[in-house]
């Protein structure tokens with residue numbers, strides 16, 4: 536199953552559920568209202584039974600999601616979800632790790648400029664180090680290309696003109712298959 540944290544309007548979840556009907560796609564957001572239209576769309580006459588939406592802060596994800604996801608995405612977050620990407624063993628990175636099954640892929644894209652006032656995430660290598668310290672193996676971190684941003688189908692990236700008007704970054708990681716975590 537794929538879990539999209541901070542899913543916002545949930546359109547990326549609908550798209551993923553449509554593209555892979557045999558796979559569960561779950562959107563999580565602290566703001567129920569933002570997901571309402573997509574949740575209704577998925578439910579209407581059972582159009583997309585494999586799309587689900589969960590109202591929850593990433594800081595307090597339900598136990599039902601523990602080690603359940605083999606793919607976790609976070610696209611263009613804001614607020615505590617964005618800040619938490621640079622906090623080793625903070626509630627956001629611990630939440631991501633907790634819902635990831637051993638071997639799960641974690642794919643994060645974000646965009647930030649100094650005037651956003653979220654200094655920790657300005658430097659992609661600081662974010663990568665926070666992931667490592669939180670027990671996630673970082674595969675790569677780089678400036679996201681326009682093609683990668685478009686493939687994420689993020690409504691917020693479109694609004695921000697991410698990759699055009701402002702830089703965007705992508706980090707790919709995985710939860711180690713061994714319960715002991717990554718080797719030091």
Ligand SMILES: C[S@@+](CC[C@H](N)C(=O)[O-])C[C@H]1O[C@@H](n2cnc3c(N)ncnc32)[C@H](O)[C@@H]1O
Pocket residue numbers: 540541542543544563564565566569591592593594609610611612613614615616617688689690691692
């Ligand atoms: C800018 S929107 C991005 C939405 C979507 N991923 C996209 O790319 O269009 C960020 C979303 O993250 C959610 N969010 C921020 N902090 C959160 C947290 N700690 N837990 C859950 N959701 C959070 C907000 O409610 C908001 O809907």
